[in-house]
Amino acid sequence: AQSVTQLDSHVSVSEGTPVLLRCNYSSSYSPSLFWYVQHPNKGLQLLLKYTSAATLVKGINGFEAEFKKSETSFHLTKPSAHMSDAAEYFCVVSGYSSASKIIFGSGTRLSIRP
Amino acid sequence: ETGVTQTPRHLVMGMTNKKSLKCEQHLGHNAMYWYKQSAKKPLELMFVYSLEERVENNSVPSRFSPECPNSSHLFLHLHTLQPEDSALYLCASSQEIAANTGELFFGEGSRLTVL
Numbered sequence: 476a477q478s479v480t481q482l483d484s485h486v487s488v489s490e491g492t493p494v495l496l497r498c499n500y501s502s503s504y505s506p507s508l509f510w511y512v513q514h515p516n517k518g519l520q521l522l523l524k525y526t527s528a529a530t531l532v533k534g535i536n537g538f539e540a541e542f543k544k545s546e547t548s549f550h551l552t553k554p555s556a557h558m559s560d561a562a563e564y565f566c567v568v569s570g571y572s573s574a575s576k577i578i579f580g581s582g583t584r585l586s587i588r589p
Numbered sequence: 590e591t592g593v594t595q596t597p598r599h600l601v602m603g604m605t606n607k608k609s610l611k612c613e614q615h616l617g618h619n620a621m622y623w624y625k626q627s628a629k630k631p632l633e634l635m636f637v638y639s640l641e642e643r644v645e646n647n648s649v650p651s652r653f654s655p656e657c658p659n660s661s662h663l664f665l666h667l668h669t670l671q672p673e674d675s676a677l678y679l680c681a682s683s684q685e686i687a688a689n690t691g692e693l694f695f696g697e698g699s700r701l702t703v704l
């Protein structure tokens with residue numbers, strides 16, 4: 476069975492400081508992992524994805540994530556937060572061809588303080 | 590035009606009304622999905638269509654009725670809804686049935702309020 480846990484429901488950082496959004500997964504096989512972002516009143520947009528290639532994945536808008544199998548983690552980071560990064564972020568695990576096996580985390584709301 | 594377009598963006602309906610949500614994708618994808626997003630809950634997959642055939646139906650009440658007339662269009666017909674059905678309904682598409690990729694392209698959603 477697969478599952479994904481986003482460890483923080485809300486993260487608040489100051490503009491210009493690093494961002495860390497934590498995600499742990501559970502999977503009985505090699506998963507594909509994703510981060511999606513949702514700005515207010517918008518749909519979800521893919522930030523980055525890991526599909527068993529390089530463990531450090533770079534995405535859009537300066538975000539990156541590192542797949543750590545030993546820790547079953549896929550944390551999302553950014554060196555310097557920008558006001559436009561304020562949004563909801565979803566960690567997603569997938570591994571089967573069935574759409575129901577795409578498991579979304581409950582989301583982390585990122586707030587940016589001026 | 591954006592890749593996945595949903596209309597209407599906002600809908601208010603009474604419990605006895607019948608309405609429909611529409612989704613159109615301009616990406617040439619073969620699979621389309623309906624998700625429900627409620628406050629404080631993870632995204633819930635409702636329906637999946639591949640090449641106009643329904644391939645998944647995740648125990649959704651019959652008051653929600655999907656229709657996929659072609660690979661570019663997806664509808665969600667609504668009737669006799671309950672207030673707890675108020676949510677953001679998201680449409681998504683993918684090249685195939687997200688086969689080991691999970692990469693979905695989402696519309697901006699239809700915000701439904703049931704009075």
